[in-house]
Amino acid sequence: MSVGELVAGRVRSVRREMGNPLYRNAYALMLNTVVNSGFGLLYWVFAARVFSTEEVGRGNALVNLMMLISVLTSLNFGQAIIRFLPTAGRDSASLVRLAYGVSTVVAVVGAGAVMTWCHYAYDPGDPLHVSPGFAAWFVVSTAAWSVFNLQDQVLTGLRSAMWVVLENGVYGVVKLGLLVVVAYTAVADGVFTSWSAPVIALLVPFTLLISKRLLPRHAAETAAEPDAGAPDRATLARYMGGDYLGQVFNQAMSSFLPVLVVMTISQAASAYLLPAQTVFLAMSMLSMAITSALVVEGARRPSHAHVFARAVLRRICLLVLPASLVIALAAPLLLWFYGPQYVENSTTLLQLLMASMFPRVVVTLWMTKERLANRTFGLAAQQLVHCVIVLGGIPLLAPTLGVDAVGWMWLAGELVLAIAFAPSVYRWLRRPAPPEEPGDGPAGPGDGPHDDDTRPIGGPDARTHEIPRVRD
Structure with missing residues (x-):
């Protein structure tokens, strides 16, 4: 095979991917x-x-x-x-509005309460004392930040x-540029201002993009699919209840971990702990990024979710795990x-945290499977068990292992x-691929992962493998 044919094969494979x-x-x-x-990091x-x-x-x-x-x-x-928007059909816009509205109201109430405490509980000159003007800015910024983050999830759910890359890339550039500006001006709380002001500015164009272009297109494309529509309020509440409880356990562990290390070591x-934890969180987010895409596609075609999971597992093994090994x-x-x-x-400590990325793959796939089955209270139990093991074991090992006890x-x-x-994940992954649904059509370039997706990413022989169509 000539170099030209090899390059052409890889280009075709990348385009297919x-x-x-x-x-x-x-x-x-x-x-x-x-x-x-x-x-x-640059920020x-x-x-x-400069400050x-x-x-x-x-x-x-x-x-x-x-x-x-x-x-x-x-x-x-x-x-x-991420779980329900892919199949919301004509209810997509109302589901997004509900998420924006509830999150904004609760964020305003929560931030307002915290700012009231900071204003009255701390004396002027204390680092956490805030003026009424700054308190108002903080409340607006928190509400905007909540919507800004939700937009990432909305764009993910809309495939x-x-x-998301463009939105956060522009935000990063503007945030860094504004930091340079406020560094040479008399703007009070320049660090917080440069972090929060670009969020408010970017909400307008990306909200218009989502509401005027992406949501209508998605609603039209998915309206005719079987069972299209937003979940009922009871289903949504149960899903969010278990998921939120798990998030609280996870957030509590992450926030309390440095405090526990100070107390016991x-x-x-x-x-x-800081640099090792920072790198580990970044690697964990890479795995979460891949499985978020899996949730979206699995929600659209539940019968093929395990087929998609096999393809995702392979890419985690080829991308995330080698990166963890290199970092270690x-x-x-x-x-x-x-x-x-x-x-x-x-x-x-860093090497142990990178080693934990390997069993984490199994846990992440199990969490994805449970999300697709709407069993989120199991996720809360999983987070609680992990929290108890980590926070309960550190004081026992810290006297002899020091900070390595965390790892x-x-x-x-x-x-x-x-x-x-x-065992549960293995049984899920080993299910046979279901027959193609009527209307799926002939295999097309890059429409869905093959049941036995074992070809090298970008390999020259990828063009010989046909893959079933995923309805767009």
Whole structure:
């Protein structure tokens, strides 16, 4: 085979891959994770260089407070959007409006309560004291942030995740540019302002894009599908109830973990935890990006969800797991940028967290299967078990292992859950592929993963494999 034929084969394979909504959404969400992480790193590096440590500390605290309130008051509507919007049909717009409305109202109430506390409970001069004017800006910013995040989930549910990359890429550029501007002006709370102002500005164009173009097109395309329509309020409430409870356990563990490390080990150990935890969260988000795309396609064709899951598993094994292995091997080099003390104290921790990505694959697939079956209270139980294992085990191991106790207990929690869920996941993946539904039509380029999707990504022989059509 000549070089030209090899290149042409790979180009055809890539086009086929990107023509498939499942893979296109997954790769777009993975790219979005990389874009967000990159701009986030640049933002805080620049902020640390041009602002005082006090200003950076207050700005970081306020930004994280805003995001925490947004997470807790969104009621996990985003995951419900990913699950139900793909099949909402002509109810798509009303489902999105419901998500926007409820999240905005609850965010305003929650942020207003927190700002009232910060204004009256802290004396002027305290880092957490806020003026009435800033409190109002914080409330508006929190509501806008909630809708901004929901738009990512809406675009994912509409199989238009490439817009998510553009939205967050533009936000990252504008946020960084505005940080430069406020650094050389007298704007108060410049860090928080540069973080929140672009969100409000970007809401208008992307809201118009979704409401005027993407939602009407999606509603028209899915209206004729069997069982098209939004779920009833009881089903939606049950789904969100279990999902939200699991999110609370997960958020509580993530937020309390640095505090527990300080309590049981030392303040320095909490610092050593930070870079390892940051890298681990980024890798976890890559896996979540792929499975979010799986939920969308599985919701549209439930009978083929396990077929799609096999294709997704293969891509996780080819992309996410090798990246985790590379990071684990290169941990000393990566931590060198933080300083020699981090290399000495954080290397094993980072390697253990990367090792936990392997059993995490089983857990993530099980969570996806449960979401598609609307069994979200099982997700809450899973998060609770993991929370108890990690937070309960760290104080026992900390006296002898130090900060490495976090890595060992995290790995232990994932292994326990993976062992428990492996039989269920295996049976799900090994189901035979159902026959093609009437109207699916002949195989077309990139319309859906083949039952035995074992060809190399981008391989020259990919053109010889036909794949069943996924209705768009």
